[in-house]
Amino acid sequence: MRKLKVAIIGPGQIAEKVHAAYYATRNDVELVAAVHHNNIDKAREFAKRNGIPRYYTNADEMYEIEKPDIVSVCTPNKLHYGNVMQALKAGCHVLCEKPPALTSEEAKEMLEYSRSKNLILAYNFHNRFADDVGMIKEQVQQGALGEIYAVKVKALRRSGVPGWGSFTNKDLQGGGPLIDLGSHMLDAAFYVMGFPKVKKVTAKMFRKIGNKKSEGTLGKWDPSKYEVEDSFFGFIELEEGGLIQVESSFALNIKETSIMNVEFLGDEAGASLFPAQIYTDRKGELTYLLNRGTADPNRHQKSIKAFVDRCLGKPVMIADAEQGYKIQELIGALYESAEKGDSVLL
Ligand SMILES: NC(=O)c1ccc[n+]([C@@H]2O[C@H](COP(=O)([O-])OP(=O)(O)OC[C@H]3O[C@@H](n4cnc5c(N)ncnc54)[C@H](O)[C@@H]3O)[C@@H](O)[C@H]2O)c1
Structure with a gap:
């Protein structure tokens, strides 16, 4: 062949x-x-x-x-x-x-x-190619979580401005952590949920640390050339009533070095992706319905x-061109909202 x-x-x-x-x-x-x-x-x-x-x-x-x-x-x-x-x-x-x-x-x-x-x-x-995501998607489709009415998308680094490439250059990259890291976790969240329709987004972004510090977990950068946001926070309202909260950062004073995860909050159970876990409350006790232990390292x-x-x-x-377009449209709307200081309807 x-x-x-x-x-x-x-x-x-x-x-x-x-x-x-x-x-x-x-x-x-x-x-x-x-x-x-x-x-x-x-x-x-x-x-x-x-x-x-x-x-x-x-x-x-x-x-x-x-x-x-x-x-x-x-x-x-x-x-x-x-x-x-x-x-x-x-x-x-x-x-x-x-x-x-x-x-x-x-x-x-x-x-x-x-x-x-x-x-x-x-x-x-x-x-989305991690086995964890496939497992959670299957459980979501089977109704294990009940109605998912809120989702938390986190793509956060405490001090992880990339020390290589052009990630602080707005013209070349189009933005900072939202377009770079947030796009990954938004894709995973939307893939699990079957790409629900978005109604409205409201967002805010900041540049408070990247233009002052110059070194972190991913190397050194030039703070005088730091042109993108260093943290981004947004709310995505879905047409069917649910809410997705997105948080993304290259630099933010959180305790953890990095959090890359999505939590799905349903009326029967909650789930998180990396590693795949499904849990619920039974008489005040946290009970795991699924716990994969460690996340799939072979997704790339x-x-x-x-x-x-x-x-x-x-x-x-595959992560196809249509789904890619939907994620790009969402990222564009989130940046537009943060720039305008107002909600954006899709
Ligand atoms: N999927 C992932 O997890 C993941 C991880 C990192 C980066 N990325 C993406 O990959 C892309 C590259 O990121 P990277 O970390 O490899 O950065 P990088 O800077 O290491 O690589 C980009 C390369 O493109 C080259 N380049 C610049 N102008 C060019 C041109 N005109 N023609 C051809 N090459 C040119 C640069 O010199 C560099 O070698 C970005 O879009 C980034 O978002 C994805």
Whole structure:
């Protein structure tokens, strides 16, 4: 059988640790090229380290010569849209890093174009691929929690401004912890709940620490170039009456180093995702109905596996372009609300 040819655009840390590392484990795919539009050295070094035979600064040339089947887009957020559209126009299936883009208009165009060409466009919202999430989704569908009327989405770091990349640059990333971390946990929450319709969002964001401190658990950053929010708080009202509360931070004076989780509050039981737990109260005593112990550490690999399998025609779940668009639309509305200081209707 012919191997699927893969090109990687944006040769940074996620491209190397996750995309290239996973593709290299499969004998039905073949890494053929790495692209960095304006840094040949980065492309070359990345290709060398990962056993990729060729590297390019000109993506047109790469598409012309390599004719890849699959493209992984791992650039800073602002460049997702252009690179995804170019890959789709070249007839490739695309796995794009999260968030899908900078705006919902871009994400919509990416969705519509991929659909019109019958190409697969998936986003690496890897958390939903954890076994924990699958277990909770199944229990939710079976009614184990009763009516879920409130959800708490937490993507919090006490002092975790990324010390690499462009995560403090508003122009390149579109925002801070909400678009970077919150998008992950919002996807997991919406996936479990079957993407309920949103009615209204109300949010507030702050920049209080990232522009003063310069070092944390994920390295050093330049506080004078810290342009994004460092904490974000929002309420998402659902059309059917439920409420989702979202909290996300790169820097916030909480006790924990990091909290990445979603809690579902139902009238029969509550659940949290990482690790999968379902619990209820019996006469004042906390009682676990399910307790997985430790969270699935292999969600990244499972996300990319699902994308490749889908490209090979298997009917597996992926974080598809339509769901990516919905998350992008929600993030856009949350930022709009925080900027305007008023609620936004969807
Ligand atoms: N799924 C996840 O858990 C996860 C984790 C981290 C990052 N990400 C996402 O992955 C993307 C990259 O993040 P990262 O942590 O790897 O950052 P990074 O800075 O390590 O990697 C980005 C790479 O893109 C390169 N780049 C910049 N301009 C380019 C261009 N014009 N053409 C090609 N390459 C270009 C940069 O030089 C860098 O090598 C972001 O969208 C981020 O949100 C996802």
